[in-house]
Amino acid sequence: MNDLIWMSLVIFLPSIFALGLLFFPKGTERAMRWWSLLGTAATLGVSIGMFVLFKDNTLDRVGANQEGRVNRDMVSLQYRQGQIEFAAPPQAGADDPMFKAQKGDDWLATLPWIPRFNIHYFLGADGISMPLILLTTLISFLALIASWKIDKFVRGYCILFLLLETGMLGTFLALDFFLFYIFWEVMLLPMYFLIGIWGGPQRAYAAIKFFLYTLLGSVLILIALLAFYFTNVRDFVSTETVEAEARRLAREKDPVAWSKLTATEQQARAVEFRKDVVINTFNIITLQNVGLAALQKLHGEPVTITAVQAARTALEQAQKSGAASKIEEAKARLAHAEEVFKDASKRLESESFFTPGFQITMFLLLFVGFAIKVPVFPFHTWLPDAHVEAPTPISMILAGVLLKLGGYGILRIAYPICPWAGEQLAYWIALFGVINIVYGAFAAMAQDDFKKLVAYSSISHMGYVILGIAVWSSPERSQYWSWGINGAMFQMIAHGITSAGMFFLVGVIYDRAHHRRLDNFRGLYEPMPLYGGISAVIFFGAMGLPGMCGFVGEFMVVLSSWNFAPPGHPYVGRVFAVLAAATVVLTAAYILWTVQRVFFGTNPQYKNYSDIDPRELTAIVPLVVLCVLLGVLPNLLLSWMEPSVTGLIDTLASYKP
């Protein structure tokens, strides 16, 4: 229950503060700003508290095994011992044993929400979502500091801003696909208005373009969501769920006769209905188990029946602990599970579920849906417009968090649920990643508008994320894939820090110069030395200078790409790696050139500009610190992110392609 409260608090705290804004009288704009700042600060605080608990309890205490290494069973959603208990039954009553079985500190929590469609308020956090949550709350807090100068409709701005934060955090925490989708869509409208009302001259056009692109992506995700829901996941849920559903079927068939039976007879009768059980779910973890089983089946391996596997593991643990009663109980559980699922393997062999065609279609729907958000090359055209027109703080959120949602969706949903398709399409996805890297860099170089340059550099940097996620070739190379995904995750965080920083810095001079044309700046270092120094750090961080955060992710991705060898294309990974590495030169070129154009030389026109002020300093210093800190000590992040990522990879990659 504890973790349920923590996670819900993180999601809904901003909304609660947004609701509070309604009660401020007119004319108290200052108070509204402080109140909203308090809201984002409180959310940041809660998320840090959640992280501390997560790290202390889950990773260090419960998660560590005897060898002192992190026990991956506990920290990866794919490995979770407890996961089976969250495959909740349809039409579940409150008396279902599964709901009582919530553990305290495993950062998975569920409440039934719409029993009619077996939809749950199901939240969870692991090493993949946790850094992104921290990033979101931090960037939101800083972006609100950056919003101080907004004086048009302050109340509306703050409400939309806080609702947007709720949407983002909910998306990162939701583990029920339906819930995920709701939060995903909740972000759409605040963003539309934030760009449309407070944006630049072309704001209406940029806002509707953003809206339509994202809505189109959402519709694709919605279709995939329906397709997954209508897959029968009967063999991937717990024994209790199957039993409960069989009993329900038996009762519904003939309620009168059912009520006359004794408990034992009812049990015997329910057994007859086991074969008719159909269970549909939006539970992402259950669906991941289905995807895994499909992968096993398509590679000709025995299929894992989740419940049986879980019972077996429980027995092993009981044997280790040595308590006789526990062993007996675990044995009984295993026997029961094997009994309930005795036809499962046969059924899964004969039935067609998650067929290749289905998986490829769904993977593409999901990938395109998420790729629009990332954005991946042919779907990227909304991004420069939206970035350029959005006000500075919203650009920070867009680049710092919203783009990450696309990467997170691919990593959390597209790959684990359709692993076979991901494996088959690895080459193409990696290709798109490389195109993104190179295209974004060239496009950035050609820009004259400062914000557009940063926007295209975002496209280029997000390409590393796609490339890192895609480099899956064979089981013996799975450690490289693991580097790739770790690199992609690291790159997402690093890019969140540097791009938010860059947009903020552009905003700082825009506030003074009221234009963003790169060629019209010059000599800004002279009047604003502190600003110049900070800019140099953030820009070099984005460039990927060793010792800065941008370097680590890019380096890991390039390294893993070098070892990427999809069947039939043994050297393509090296080509990709060379291209991705060579683009660093391009990145250096456009960033250095920008620094040169903006800061070097002298310019009497800007002589009287004031240097960065304390408020602006507060907004940027945390990003500068993180930028350097993560570059020098990448383990600060990797140490607790890596086990979850590796857990994901070990589950998927051990199957022969």
Added chain:
Amino acid sequence: MVLNVDRLQAGLGRDLQAFLPELILSGGIVLLLLLRLFKAFDRVHLGWVALILVLAALGVSWGQWEGSGLSGLLSPEEMAKANAAESDSTQQAMPLFSGLLVYDRLTLFIRLFLFAFTALVIWLTLTTGIPDTEDSGDFYCLLLGATLGMALMGSSNHLLMIFIGIEMASLPSYALAGYLKGRRQSSEAALKYVVYGGGAAGIMLYGISLLAGKFGTAYVPDLAVGLVSNLTPGHPFDPVVLLGLLFVLIGVAFKLAAVPFHFWCPDVFEGASAEVAGFLSVASKGAALALLARIGFVLAGLDTLALPPGGGMAMVKLLLPALAFFAALTATFGNLAAYVQTNLKRMLAYSTIAHAGYMMMGLTVLTREGLSAVLYYLIAYLFMNLGAFAVVAYIRQQIGSEDLRDYRGLVRRSPFLVVALSICLLSLLGIPPLVGFVAKFQIFAALYNGGQVYAAAGEGGLSALLYGLLVIGGLNTVFSAVYYVNVMRVMILEPNVEDIEGGEPKPLPEPVPAVTFSTLLALALLVLGIVVNPVANLSQTGAGRFGDRPMAAPVAQVQEGQR
């Protein structure tokens, strides 16, 4: 089943008891007419009387729904005889008045839907002041009359009753459309409505006469037997039968405003007052959809009251593509035509056409799940569409215009109404967490599920058709975003009219009743979007009587059970 005086008399008491809500309305109409004879009532706005009457009818209907359907009306033996195969009360069906009407969960659901909706409309008219006290008697007579006709449409099981129901719903609607006597547009709207309506009624009556003449009965389940045997492949093709069926369906399509029988809809909605347009857009659609569902489900062999031998798959193969085609056409056309509208009511008219298309998509699946999704959609649609029309009516009272140009920058002058309208439009667009999303989600889910069901039954073509329809539905959502968001853009993002024309923006008065009404509807959209289960269960029960899939109705088995 043949009309039989003895049988009619035998169950008369019971039938009248089941018919009680409609009787209340009928009595209410007479009462409203008579009240005008007395001088004392000259100064009384009769809306309150009408509201009480409708609420009484609603209460009785709710009692019938809660009273587990029929058990209160039938003796145990009768019930056993009527529904030998079905022990669950949600699955019972009872013919009323010797089969002219049918009394089942769908009937009750449509009654609840219509009466609740009419009550809301009356509340709306009380807050907008159309009609004024003097005209209130006439107005509410017409409103209740139309509601009565629609309730009959939703429960009729006999071609004659279908026709009477449609006409009883239509005639008051014509008069309501022309209710703003002083406005030319309003009269034009009424005239157009009458002409189109008369034409459609004539065609329908002709179709009825063809079918009744051919098969010697107008009782729908009996007719279905004849129709099915005539239209299944292998049987010599009889154009008269097809024409008859087609003509009857045209009559229904007219009420539904399905493309290509939608031409009246934008003109009538533009000309009629927003209150009336809101009423017509929701109520007549609901009744027509229920009627379409009844006809379609009987033909497809999903109605447990009558399973025509040989129904099911063969008939589905004919019906499903036709419905799919018209559903896709209606949704797409409605959404595309709404793009270019500058009058808000006209835009909403096209949006209602599009929504009729979405709901037809749900019926296309021809499964219980599909109908359940449509019933859910109706409830959602009730709140969001009425909300949109209500706010348009309120804003018209303030600025005297329904033109989109006059809505520029309205958020600065009338923030509450604009936010309420935006929420309604977003719900119509289907953005979570509003109820419109859950409704659309259910329709799409029914389509996908249907695709699976037909694929499992070896009907790859039908399955592909439904998947295609799902994609069209998804694309339509994106299309519709353009014009819904455009309204919000104009209201919220654009500068004030006064700014453009060089004056001071002056805040509009926002009367408390108007704000209350629109805020409540907007809140309902949000709450129902989060608390999904009650309405979902209601709609599931409403559709519960029908079979879950065409191929699962092995005729022989069920008949055995009945014996």
